[in-house]
Amino acid sequence: MYQLGSFVEMKKPHACVIKSTGKKANKFEVIRLGADIKIRCSNCDHVVMMSRHDFERKMQQVLPSET
Known part of the structure; x- marks a missing residue:
């Protein structure tokens, strides 16, 4: 289960990654x-807000x- 400060992988990568590095970094x-x-x-510190x-x-x- 996720909690505050957890890193999650999303199904789709963020648009910034495709333009800047070409990698599929979808870590948030x-x-x-x-x-x-x-x-x-x-990667770019862009903030996204969505419903639970x-x-x-x-x-x-x-x-x-990563401890």
Whole structure:
């Protein structure tokens, strides 16, 4: 399960990655939880806000923590 500060992998990569590096980096950090979820792209720091329902549908997996 995801929590505040977790890194998640989304089904589709963020548009910035295709233009700048050509890689499929779709890693996002969860920065707000509630009825809406706010995530930040780990490549360009762009913030995306979506409903919890949309987030759970578009999320592929929770990435293991790097500790």
